[in-house]
Amino acid sequence: RSGYQRRILDELLDGPATVSALAERLSLATSHTSSTLRTLRLQGLVTRDEREGVRGAPHHLSPQGLLRLQEDALQRLREATKEPRTEGTNVLLTRDGPLVVLAYGETVPSDLLWLPPRRLGVEGAPLLSSSGNNRGGAWCAVRSPPQWFDLDTLEPCDPPPAEASLGDIRSWTQGGRKLALVRARVMSGQDRWTMPPGTWFEAEAPNETPPAALDRSTINLGNIRGTEVPCRPSTPILGQVGEAWRREVLLLEQRGLTVLRSSRPNPIAERPESLLRTWMRHRHPRLTEGELNRRTQRVLDRLRGNRRGRPSEVAHAALAAFGPTTWVKHDTSFHELARTNAEGARAIWEWALEHASDAVQGEWTLGAKHAKLLRRVIGDGRCQLLVAGDARLREHKQGTWLTESDDERWVHLNEVTRLRLAQDRQQPVKATLWNLALPRSAAELTTGTTSNDVAREGERKAPRAERELRRALAAWPEGNDDLADDLEHEHPLAAWIASSPEERGRRWRRIGPRIPDEWVGLHASTMAADAWLRDEAWRATHHERETYALELARRYEPQPQLRVRDTDSPPRSVASSARLLILRGDE
Known part of the structure; x- marks a missing residue:
């Protein structure tokens, strides 16, 4: 059977396709694709859905075609494991254009695989191009669930326990000669990836950016399962x-x-x-x-x-x-x-x-x-x-x-x-958006004295920030630092509100000058650093400055060596000097 027949059968594994669609994917002439499909139909490996007519009819992979693909992969697996190996846990079996078949001796970590740019050698040297530069790796998308086989019988077997460690899995697979067949499609790096079929390799951390197809918009659907790669595909x-x-x-x-x-x-x-x-x-x-x-x-x-x-x-x-x-x-x-x-x-x-x-x-x-x-x-x-x-x-x-x-x-x-995609978070137990009137200061938020008229006046000042402000208020007082990080660049006030009490001091160093004075008091006095109390707290309201001044005095009162002393006057308590914090804000 020709390589073209195998490639067409492999493409149909992803679902039915017309002659023109297959020709475009495989970069083949339409006439060549059509004649190859005719041969595969005669062999019973492919069927054609003619309910809507012959022209443009989709072709399907038959059960016999699926079995033929599996037999091909197992034959490659038998050849790759014929000789004892001293290194490498996984092996590249076939490579037809962007379609690859792999055998993994470990749990497949994700639907998005990174295949390393080098093969293992006697000295572990990287595979080099003729110019001496390192070749790149390739990102692949897994096309179907891994199938585990016993190499002695070539019969399907159970996968390793999900909770098993990597070392346990390797002992389990190597001791019992078990490997998983994985079919994948190269998403990026195909032209630079030089690993030939039959190469054994170890999984390793990627050293290239994820495929461009996963970073084409600002819409974040979440991470790809088993990775830290965010999925931001093309829109709509x-x-x-x-x-x-x-x-x-x-x-x-x-x-x-x-x-x-x-x-x-x-x-x-x-x-x-x-x-x-x-x-x-x-x-x-x-x-x-x-x-x-x-x-x-x-x-x-x-x-x-x-x-x-x-x-x-x-x-x-x-x-x-x-x-x-x-x-x-x-x-x-x-x-x-x-x-x-x-x-x-x-x-x-x-x-x-x-x-x-x-x-x-x-x-x-x-x-x-x-x-x-x-x-x-x-x-x-x-x-x-x-x-x-x-x-x-x-x-x-x-x-x-x-x-x-x-x-x-x-x-x-x-x-x-x-x-x-990664599993969703569990259903939230609290409202995502703040459903009360919008406060216009930290004092109104903490005391709950916001009036509807005042809130609407604040909304009219910044209508585009309303929803983000409501999201931030819904996270208060416990805070949501992930949300605050997302809001920090465009909505600093919302980020300040959404911050957890422990993170608010560090966030101030990044966005402090952009926070309105009436919201400074959201920073808990017990969480504030000495330098913040000394240099920044004066921007708060009079009542809030009193709270900060008392906290400053409380910290230094037990430390006589830190009390304020004038050269020509007797020692006086820091509690008295902390009042300067209040007076400074009133100037």
């Missing part, structure tokens, strides 16, 4: 995520405008007045701009209770579309889908297409009758991530596809490459 990313809390966690971790049906929505949503105008325009498309503005304002007055009389039919429809709502003049970066009907959800997405100035991500809840709007959303360059709780997005998928299977999340980078 469409997906099916079954559980509501998983969709919520995934979407709220991103930046930009978010459309989401929360699992624990606030009793009253906050929405921009311009959203109501978008909804009104869809109901009355023939109105002039002036008349549309007048009617929108009249409905707003009805919804706010500023007009006497019974609510109009349009006001009732608006309440049904958006639920209990506080209408604000500024744009918002979070749009709640809970308690909205299909009209309200459609208006929210149309508003997002008109007003979003940043990335857009959200949950799609509309049905098939809104397919035209869905295509607009997906085709808009600002749409980065769109998920649904069912398969309604599947027929629209393009590029990156996110899905769940057996409680595992998979990211499909293209038609043939997919990787498992």
Whole structure:
């Protein structure tokens, strides 16, 4: 059997494909691919689905074809292990273009493998090119679960215990002559990777950056399972995520405008007045701009209770579309889908297409009758991530596809490459967003005396930072340093609030000058360093400065040698000199 036949069979292992798709993947002429498939069909190794006609029909790998691939791999494995080996735990069996077959004598660590750039030799010397430079390694994506075989019988066997250490696994595999067959696809480094088939090697830490396909956007789907490599694939990313809390966690971790049906929505949503105008325009498309503005304002007055009389039919429809709502003049970066009907959800997405100035991500809840709007959303360059709780997005998928299977999340980078993502965190036990009025100072936060009017005034000053501030407040007082690290560059105040008490002092050294004076008092006096109390605490409010001064005095009072002494006056307590901290702030 020719190498082309084996490559085509191997490609079909990733799923059905047409003649043209296979020719493109393998860089073969369409006529050559078609004739090879004809031969494979006659041998019973491939079948063709002709329900929609012969032209463009997908080809499938038959059970006989799958068995043939396994027989080929086992024959290579038998040849590679014929001679006793003194070094190397894993071996490269075959290499056909980007497709490789490996045998591992240890647990396969991840779906993303790093294959080293050198082979083992007598002296362990690296493999060099003709110019004397080290050759590069290769990143590979595992295509199917590893299959363990007993080398004496070539029969399948059980994998090693999951909790076994590496040393135990090697003793288990070498003592019983057991290896795992692993099929993988090279993702990057293929042109520089020079390891020939039959080479034994040891797994080693990667010395190159991860594949470019995993770093093409700002949307972070999490780490690839078993690695510290983040998955930031190309956009748009469409997906099916079954559980509501998983969709919520995934979407709220991103930046930009978010459309989401929360699992624990606030009793009253906050929405921009311009959203109501978008909804009104869809109901009355023939109105002039002036008349549309007048009617929108009249409905707003009805919804706010500023007009006497019974609510109009349009006001009732608006309440049904958006639920209990506080209408604000500024744009918002979070749009709640809970308690909205299909009209309200459609208006929210149309508003997002008109007003979003940043990335857009959200949950799609509309049905098939809104397919035209869905295509607009997906085709808009600002749409980065769109998920649904069912398969309604599947027929629209393009590029990156996110899905769940057996409680595992998979990211499909293209038609043939997919990787498992690390396990999600458990369902959060507290609200992701702060659902109370926004405080405007540390004192208001700690005492809980925030008023709605004051909070809304603060929101109007920085509407784009509202959602990040609510995320930070939800993490207070215990703190979330991972969240604070993400917010530090663009939202320093939110990062300061989200910091844990233990980390706040170190964070001050990075963002202290950017923290408003009214929020300085969030730093606990018992956690503050002496230098901070001496040089920075004066920026706090008068009451907070008193607390810091007393803490400073408490620390130095038991140490007479540190008491302040004037040359011509008797010794005086540091407790008295600490008052200078208070006086300095009042100057």
